[in-house]
Amino acid sequence: MAYINVDSVKQRTFDAIVIGSGMSGGWAAKEFTGRGLKTLVLERGRDVKHIKDYPTTNMMPYEFEHRNELTYEIKQKEPVISRCYAFREDAMHFFVRDSEQPYVQEKPFDWIRGQQVGGKSLLWARQTQRWSDLDFEGPARDGFAVDWPIRYKDLAPWYSYVEKFAGISGNNDGLEELPDGEFLPPFPLNSVEDHFKKQLKAQYGNRHVISARCAHLSKPNQIHLDQGRAQCQNRILCQRGCPFGGYFSSNASTLPWAERTGNLTLVPHAVVREVIYDEKAGKATGVRVINSQTKEETEYYAPVIFVNASAFSTNQILLNSTSSRFPNGLGNDNGLLGKYVAFHNYRARITAEYEGMQEYATDGRNPAGGGYIPRFRNLHKQETDFLRGYAAGFRANRSMQEDTTGFGAELKKQLLNPTWGTWKVGSHMMGETIPKEESRISLSKEQKDAWGIPLLNIAIDYDENDNKMVADYHAQMEEMFTKAGFTNIQKTDSKQAPGLDIHEMGGVRMGHDPKTSLLNKYNQLHACPNVYVTDGACMTSTSTQNPSLTYMALTARAVDHAVSELKKRNI
Amino acid sequence: MNRRTAVKGLLVFTGGLVLLPSCLTREGKAFIPLKHLEVSAEEEKMLGEIVETLIPTTDTAGAKQLGLHKFTLKMVDDLHSPEDQKTFMDGMEAFQKMTKKQTGNSFVECSPQERQELIAAINSGKASKEVIDFYQILKKHTVTGYLNSELVMTKLRIYELVPSRYIAYYPVKASTKN
Numbered sequence A: 001m002a003y004i005n006v007d008s009v010k011q012r013t014f015d016a017i018v019i020g021s022g023m024s025g026g027w028a029a030k031e032f033t034g035r036g037l038k039t040l041v042l043e044r045g046r047d048v049k050h051i052k053d054y055p056t057t058n059m060m061p062y063e064f065e066h067r068n069e070l071t072y073e074i075k076q077k078e079p080v081i082s083r084c085y086a087f088r089e090d091a092m093h094f095f096v097r098d099s100e101q102p103y104v105q106e107k108p109f110d111w112i113r114g115q116q117v118g119g120k121s122l123l124w125a126r127q128t129q130r131w132s133d134l135d136f137e138g139p140a141r142d143g144f145a146v147d148w149p150i151r152y153k154d155l156a157p158w159y160s161y162v163e164k165f166a167g168i169s170g171n172n173d174g175l176e177e178l179p180d181g182e183f184l185p186p187f188p189l190n191s192v193e194d195h196f197k198k199q200l201k202a203q204y205g206n207r208h209v210i211s212a213r214c215a216h217l218s219k220p221n222q223i224h225l226d227q228g229r230a231q232c233q234n235r236i237l238c239q240r241g242c243p244f245g246g247y248f249s250s251n252a253s254t255l256p257w258a259e260r261t262g263n264l265t266l267v268p269h270a271v272v273r274e275v276i277y278d279e280k281a282g283k284a285t286g287v288r289v290i291n292s293q294t295k296e297e298t299e300y301y302a303p304v305i306f307v308n309a310s311a312f313s314t315n316q317i318l319l320n321s322t323s324s325r326f327p328n329g330l331g332n333d334n335g336l337l338g339k340y341v342a343f344h345n346y347r348a349r350i351t352a353e354y355e356g357m358q359e360y361a362t363d364g365r366n367p368a369g370g371g372y373i374p375r376f377r378n379l380h381k382q383e384t385d386f387l388r389g390y391a392a393g394f395r396a397n398r399s400m401q402e403d404t405t406g407f408g409a410e411l412k413k414q415l416l417n418p419t420w421g422t423w424k425v426g427s428h429m430m431g432e433t434i435p436k437e438e439s440r441i442s443l444s445k446e447q448k449d450a451w452g453i454p455l456l457n458i459a460i461d462y463d464e465n466d467n468k469m470v471a472d473y474h475a476q477m478e479e480m481f482t483k484a485g486f487t488n489i490q491k492t493d494s495k496q497a498p499g500l501d502i503h504e505m506g507g508v509r510m511g512h513d514p515k516t517s518l519l520n521k522y523n524q525l526h527a528c529p530n531v532y533v534t535d536g537a538c539m540t541s542t543s544t545q546n547p548s549l550t551y552m553a554l555t556a557r558a559v560d561h562a563v564s565e566l567k568k569r570n571i
Numbered sequence B: 001m002n003r004r005t006a007v008k009g010l011l012v013f014t015g016g017l018v019l020l021p022s023c024l025t026r027e028g029k030a031f032i033p034l035k036h037l038e039v040s041a042e043e044e045k046m047l048g049e050i051v052e053t054l055i056p057t058t059d060t061a062g063a064k065q066l067g068l069h070k071f072t073l074k075m076v077d078d079l080h081s082p083e084d085q086k087t088f089m090d091g092m093e094a095f096q097k098m099t100k101k102q103t104g105n106s107f108v109e110c111s112p113q114e115r116q117e118l119i120a121a122i123n124s125g126k127a128s129k130e131v132i133d134f135y136q137i138l139k140k141h142t143v144t145g146y147l148n149s150e151l152v153m154t155k156l157r158i159y160e161l162v163p164s165r166y167i168a169y170y171p172v173k174a175s176t177k178n
């Protein structure tokens, strides 16, 4: 910048800067503003105000031009995003299209992005489970990645803290591998899901089906009503944005809460290009931002910076934050920035039918989606020829079916008088993958985006461990389905590229040792402690749980730490 | 068609499709704007009669009045690959030839009885592959379009935007299984 006006600098100086307004950034904003810090949230996408900016939320199916299907043209033009199940006419406007923001796939990777105020918190499937020590101790026990610098006891109070505010429905199931939490009433399992649960209990003892735990207000508490949210009305049109605030999103919950403190400044269309490192001060002093519309460049300053741009975008920003002290990216003294990334293996599915429970169906809709099977492989010791294991979704549904074989008045009658079909059951695998050095993201040397930022180059693949896990999932589930009396069992391996799980993690991993990790146990960069990373980039390993609850808990904990460090003038 | 049902039909239309049943389109061209398919006004009319044979007007509106032939054309035009579009168009032509050969008339000119017989044969698989492929695409979209129409969703099989409940054990008569 050629000319720095002192007043203008003052206007652009805050107590804390948060990059990204999604699931984790929203929490950072809420925590900082709630502790009285003037907080700037920089968001590269447009603003999305709760309710007001949910244009499709109350539309009936026939109001969508293609009845919510994708056109051939879009599928051709945007192949990656078109593979995401939630990218449909009703929620398209909340996703980044391939053509808008290219990236380099050194190996196939479906990078699913939601870039607007609220990020992907608007779009998520709201499944939330805590990690246990069986997860945190995984790398140390099984000898991969590095040891997590934290254990369950470090995070447990923060899980409780975020659960109470976000509103998580579920049961206390008393399982060591899936710690209990602060739950609102669960959404019950249906007759066939219950049947499967009982069968597993009887035949295996240590395999469980529980009501899926999810971020829905099954019965709101005062704290939720105070946020302006109301009881979930079982629409399951959540990806459009919920007018009731029935599920947790930054837009419905943390951001309006932060705004009410009067301490929040939210700037949309602000693409953070890099974090500014001041060699003399020996710390980060601010960020450099490009307005996505005008391309105008601005700097903002604060004594502490939280990077919450979503796992891979956070890596991109840090890699692009170079200085003579950090020529390879901020905090990257050991060259590990961008390495040891991993994801969840979602390739395998199994479906079947059930002839029993004909006297029951379901009525209304279940926002939790059904049941959840926590990991049961290699839990306490190594027992298979692959490392770690998988969790699984499980759901049974019975729908009204119309006979479409005829034509004429008969067909019309059939269409208007459907009958109950048989029960269909299905499960999908959520496998832990092992972070490896060769799984990495880096900056493209040649190509830049419309804002002059090098494109992200992604090189991640499945390995033998993942293939063995797919085979084991199929074999185990088939056995369990058979024992439960399910028939017409079909197993599939989608062979989908990594990324479509939308649980990419790592690259800026936490650890004890600055030589082998980027972040310490409070999510501070070892080499630049006033920069914190608390989104998926910080993850040392991936476990099998849906990750977002853990990002939220880590974020709240890290802000608490940052505020006390600021007070002590340690950062 | 009395005025009331005509108005109702129009309302159904404005629900979602912004298909202008425009009278300004060039003569001979289909009334609905299509990007890829070349469909004549006559063919569009024929499709209207086929979908009406599939889902006829009874005490409630049938497929023609609900515009499901136009809906099908739009879906084939927008959702299908060029190969599938060709299958549809070739099959439609084969269907027209077959009709002419069997009845000496076009489908529109056929008597209701003849239309029933033609469709009955195709529906039970008695026709060339080309014709059957066309018929299946048409039938699929007609059925989806019908089930997703405003009429069906608001009057005949109510779709609930806001169910406000989940009953996990919902008792049903075991005999409803067919």
Ligand SMILES: Cc1cc2nc3c(=O)[nH]c(=O)nc-3n(C[C@H](O)[C@H](O)[C@H](O)COP(=O)(O)OP(=O)(O)OC[C@H]3O[C@@H](n4cnc5c(N)ncnc54)[C@H](O)[C@@H]3O)c2cc1C
Pocket: A019, A020, A021, A022, A023, A024, A025, A042, A043, A044, A045, A084, A086, A112, A114, A115, A116, A117, A118, A119, A120, A121, A123, A124, A125, A126, A127, A128, A270, A271, A272, A273, A308, A309, A310, A311, A313, A314, A317, A502, A503, A535, A536, A546, A547, A548, A549, A551
């Ligand atoms: C369809 C779908 C289903 C999912 N289901 C689940 C689930 O059931 N359970 C679960 O736990 N997780 C689920 N997820 C994943 C979950 O949404 C993410 O884990 C979570 O949103 C990540 O939070 P985040 O804060 O890291 O990133 P995001 O929520 O993606 O927010 C990041 C924000 O940073 C902004 N940003 C990026 N780069 C920059 C930049 N350079 N400058 C400024 N701003 C920037 C982005 O625009 C975005 O708004 C799902 C995701 C999707 C899409």
Ligand code: SF4
Pocket: A216, A231, A232, A233, A234, A235, A236, A237, A238, A239, A241, A242, A243, A244, A245, A246, A247, A367
């Ligand atoms: S299921 Fe609940 S949270 Fe989702 S859209 Fe409906 S009311 Fe909202």
